[in-house]
Amino acid sequence: MATLYDSISWNKRKSILLVVLFFIIISLLGYAFGLYLGSVFVGVAFAIIISTIMTLVSYYSGDSIILKMSHAVEADRKKYPHLVNTVEGLAIASGIMTPKIYVIEDSAINAMATGRDPKHASVTVTTGAIERLKRDELEGVLAHELAHIRNYDIRMMMLVVILVGIIALLSDMFLRSLFYGRGKKGSKGGAAGAVIILIGLVLAILAPIIAQLIKLAVSRQREYLADADGALICRHPNGLANALRKIKNDKEPLVEAANKATAHLFIENPLRTFGGKINFLFHTHPPIDERIKRLEGF
Amino acid sequence: MVFIVSVILWVVIAVVALLVLYIIITFNSLIMLKNRVENAWSQIDVQLKRRYDLIPNLVNTVKGYMKHEKGVLTELTKMRSQLVSGSMNQKSKASDSISNALKTIFAVAENYPKLQASENFKMLQEELSGTESKIAYARQFYNDNVMGLNNKIQQFPSNFIANMLGFKGREFFKTEESEKKPVKVEF
Numbered sequence: 001m002a003t004l005y006d007s008i009s010w011n012k013r014k015s016i017l018l019v020v021l022f023f024i025i026i027s028l029l030g031y032a033f034g035l036y037l038g039s040v041f042v043g044v045a046f047a048i049i050i051s052t053i054m055t056l057v058s059y060y061s062g063d064s065i066i067l068k069m070s071h072a073v074e075a076d077r078k079k080y081p082h083l084v085n086t087v088e089g090l091a092i093a094s095g096i097m098t099p100k101i102y103v104i105e106d107s108a109i110n111a112m113a114t115g116r117d118p119k120h121a122s123v124t125v126t127t128g129a130i131e132r133l134k135r136d137e138l139e140g141v142l143a144h145e146l147a148h149i150r151n152y153d154i155r156m157m158m159l160v161v162i163l164v165g166i167i168a169l170l171s172d173m174f175l176r177s178l179f180y181g182r183g184k185k186g187s188k189g190g191a192a193g194a195v196i197i198l199i200g201l202v203l204a205i206l207a208p209i210i211a212q213l214i215k216l217a218v219s220r221q222r223e224y225l226a227d228a229d230g231a232l233i234c235r236h237p238n239g240l241a242n243a244l245r246k247i248k249n250d251k252e253p254l255v256e257a258a259n260k261a262t263a264h265l266f267i268e269n270p271l272r273t274f275g276g277k278i279n280f281l282f283h284t285h286p287p288i289d290e291r292i293k294r295l296e297g298f
Numbered sequence: 299m300v301f302i303v304s305v306i307l308w309v310v311i312a313v314v315a316l317l318v319l320y321i322i323i324t325f326n327s328l329i330m331l332k333n334r335v336e337n338a339w340s341q342i343d344v345q346l347k348r349r350y351d352l353i354p355n356l357v358n359t360v361k362g363y364m365k366h367e368k369g370v371l372t373e374l375t376k377m378r379s380q381l382v383s384g385s386m387n388q389k390s391k392a393s394d395s396i397s398n399a400l401k402t403i404f405a406v407a408e409n410y411p412k413l414q415a416s417e418n419f420k421m422l423q424e425e426l427s428g429t430e431s432k433i434a435y436a437r438q439f440y441n442d443n444v445m446g447l448n449n450k451i452q453q454f455p456s457n458f459i460a461n462m463l464g465f466k467g468r469e470f471f472k473t474e475e476s477e478k479k480p481v482k483v484e485f
């Protein structure tokens with residue numbers, strides 16, 4: 001049990017670290033913007049105010065935004081009695097409140113968990129998962145998601161999606177205003193050129209940091225841990241192992257709605273390539289074969 | 299000399315303070331574990347109550363179809379009352395025999411296509427098997443918490459404080475032996 005609580009507090013600390021890191025990055029962006037505008041203060045203040053508002057809004061409603069963008073609808077108990085019962089049972093076994101349950105109309109097999117803490121959490125599964133997975137397989141997948149909720153992985157994942165999105169949005173605004181600026185005042189060419197080089201530098205520094213953040217959030221260890229915890233919750237590791245095998249052999253593993261939808265969160269490439277996949281369980285994850293091997297070893 | 303005495307005094311005070319602190323922390327964590335066990339127990343109770351509420355519906359739905367299986371239905375109704383009253387042991391026994399009776403009913407129901415087709419029956423079957431697995435999960439959660447409490451009570455050195463303050467370990471919610479054997483379908 002000790003390891004579980006350790007990992008929860010580590011996750012909470014990591015979330016705070018992430019927000020601090022993010023504000024440093026934002027301030028850097030604002031600083032560069034301010035240089036261009038001629039007032040560093042205005043640039044930094046602008047970036048911080050905008051990102052604070054956006055972070056607060058997304059922290060408290062990010063899960064519903066993500067759900068809306070994925071076209072997820074709340075699962076009706078009458079329509080999906082088995083799904084609702086299974087989630088309720090697993091919530092009892094893991095000692096958390098029953099999360100809200102959503103369904104995405106998509107034939108691919110997939111699932112995700114989101115929210116800021118176990119009291120404000122939701123699990124989402126595709127109709128493909130409901131129809132094509134056997135009972136114990138679905139149970140294994142859901143137990144894995146509940147483990148993410150209980151371990152506060154969901155908070156980390158959601159923050160990453162939000163913060164990376166805001167950085168992308170701000171740098172996009174910044175770049176656009178530069179181009180507009182150059183269009184209006186051709187005479188400022190020299191200064192604008194220097195600023196563009198500076199921005200290029202900032203973005204170059206930013207990109208690997210963002211990549212690192214994403215690695216932090218959805219690190220392989222977290223996934224292996226959620227696999228193990230999930231197996232402990234449902235006491236049946238083979239369920240998830242078989243589900244993973246089914247997903248591996250699936251001809252259409254992508255969730256279309258999610259890809260299109262979450263791409264809106266990110267405005268420019270290359271961020272878009274992470275976008276659709278980041279919340280989704282089976283993409284930014286350790287190799288499926290290795291996970292199956294470990295699950296079967298329990 | 300005075301200096302040495304005061305150092306010793308302070309050391310004694312520090313040791314006593316630490317000891318008191320340790321006792322307080324241990325006491326609080328014992329209380330927390332005990333409350334968790336009680337909460338986990340009430341989760342089982344909630345599910346047993348749910349099952350108690352569902353059984354009359356099932357009996358009414360099935361009665362019209364199953365003419366030859368009156369025995370199992372009577373048994374079910376009889377055991378049902380024990381789900382909400384009685385000791386933990388009685389509840390657990392009643393719950394086990396109800397599980398067996400339900401398995402029998404659902405197995406026999408396959409001989410009655412009309413019953414199988416009934417929406418009401420399908421719904422009840424899903425709800426009852428959902429409740430069944432929730433009971434199993436609640437049991438598992440209860441046993442996990444009992445283990446946490448018992449560990450604290452038995453492990454050194456918290457066992458001294460637990461004994462001193464009169465904390466008692468709980469029993470695991472065991473499954474009956476009969477449930478581990480294959481189910482016999484008899485009428």
